[in-house]
Amino acid sequence: MKIAVDWTYDAPPDEVWAMTASTEFQDRKCAEGGALSYETSVTEQGDRTLIVATREMPTDGIPDQLRGLIGKSVTVTETQDWGPATADGSREARVEVAMKGQPVAMKGRAWTTVSPTSTRIDVEGDVKAKIPLIGGRIEKAVGPVIRAAIESEAQVGKEWLATHAG
Numbered sequence: 001m002k003i004a005v006d007w008t009y010d011a012p013p014d015e016v017w018a019m020t021a022s023t024e025f026q027d028r029k030c031a032e033g034g035a036l037s038y039e040t041s042v043t044e045q046g047d048r049t050l051i052v053a054t055r056e057m058p059t060d061g062i063p064d065q066l067r068g069l070i071g072k073s074v075t076v077t078e079t080q081d082w083g084p085a086t087a088d089g090s091r092e093a094r095v096e097v098a099m100k101g102q103p104v105a106m107k108g109r110a111w112t113t114v115s116p117t118s119t120r121i122d123v124e125g126d127v128k129a130k131i132p133l134i135g136g137r138i139e140k141a142v143g144p145v146i147r148a149a150i151e152s153e154a155q156v157g158k159e160w161l162a163t164h165a166g
Contacts, residue, residue, distance in 0.1 A: 001126070001127045001136075001139040001140060001142075001143040002124070002125075002126055002127075003106065003108070003123070003124065003125045003126070003127060003143055003146060003147050003150075004122070004123070004124045005122075005123050005147060005150045005151060005154070006120060006121065006122040006123070007120070007121055007151075007154040007157075007158075008118050008119065008120045008121075009118060009119045009120075009121070009157060009158060009161055010117065010118050010161070011117075011118065011119060011161045012089070012114070012116060012117060012118075012119065013085070013088075013089030013090065013091075013112060013114040013119045014089060015119075015161065016112065016119040016121075016157075016161070017085065017089075017091065019157060019160050019161060019164065020051070020082075020157075021042050021049055021051065021082075022042065023040050023041065023042050025156075025157070025160055026040035026041075026042065026051060026053050027040050028156055028160065029053070029152065029153045029156045029157075030053055030055045032152065032156050033055070033057075033149055033152045033153070033156070034057065034058065034152075035055035035056060035057055036055075036056040036057065036058060036073055037055065037056045038053065038054065038055035038056070039053075039054050039055075040052065040053045040054075047083070047084040048081060048082060048083055048084070049081075049082040050079070050080070050081055050082075051079070051080040051082065052077065052078070052079050052080075053077070053078045054075065054076070054077045054078075055075070055076055055078075056073050056074070056075050056076075057073060057074055057075075057076050057145075058072065058073050059071065059072060059073060059074055070099075070102060074099050074100065074101075074102060075099070075100035075101075076097060076098070076099050076100075077097070077098050077100065078095070078096070078097050079094075079095070079096045079097075079098075080093045080094075080095050080110065081093055081094045081095075088114055089112075089114045089119075090111065090112045090113060090114050091111065091112050092109060092110070092111040092112075093109060093110045093111070094107075094108075094109055095107070095108050095109055095110050095123065095125060096108075097125070097146060099142075103129060103130040103131055103135075104127065104128070104129045104130075104138055104139070104142050105127070105128060106125040106126065106127045106128070106146055107125060107126060107128075108123065108124050108125025108126060109123075109124060109125075110122065110123045110124075121154070123150055125146070127139045127142055127143045127146060129142065
């Protein structure tokens with residue numbers, strides 16, 4: 001199942017990147033996204049930045065018949081591997097979302113498009129469930145949950161920038 005989400009922050013790319021690459025923001029997006037528990041890290045690796053957020057999420061949004069297969073919560077690890085900024089401040093990342101113990105994952109990419117006063121973020125991914133016969137049903141159930149998490153991050157970012165922007 002394909003997922004595509006975009007949003008625009010009314011802030012220049014350096015402010016958006018400072019937010020994105022802060023563990024405080026990563027912690028806040030997990031907490032406000034409904035995580036039961038979480039752990040985040042931001043690591044510089046040469047000219048790349050690796051952002052990892054592992055969170056235990058309730059499965060409330062999953063249909064009952066599928067929740068029986070998954071349980072009451074699932075550990076989700078989101079990995080963003082960001083490249084360096086280009087001359088205009090834009091960036092691109094590989095994005096992966098994996099669910100511990102579940103044959104469901106999303107792989108995709110994120111990128112920024114910038115102007116002097118705003119930064120647009122696009123995320124595209126493909127959710128795959130490697131389960132014969134019911135994989136498509138699981139993808140359709142999990143896809144909206146991942147999309148909601150991305151949209152929650154966008155809202156948390158807008159609130160963050162309103163109080164932290166220079």
